[in-house]
Amino acid sequence: MSVNEPKITESGNFITLAATPEDKALLAAIAKQDGNSSQSAVVRRLIREEAKRRSITGEVPMMEG
Numbered sequence: 001m002s003v004n005e006p007k008i009t010e011s012g013n014f015i016t017l018a019a020t021p022e023d024k025a026l027l028a029a030i031a032k033q034d035g036n037s038s039q040s041a042v043v044r045r046l047i048r049e050e051a052k053r054r055s056i057t058g059e060v061p062m063m064e065g
Contacts, residue, residue: 017043027039030042
């Protein structure tokens, strides 16, 4: 388990992602370049990097749905 791996709670911490085969291949390639990181870790990192790029900081309320 990665140091940044979230703990799964009873209500879950999962999101569902629809991806094309090309998207999945690109994600796998990024994970491999990152030292065989899990794809979940890569997605979390990309989300954090994009939030930083957009200057989104602090606690953001959870979205329903």
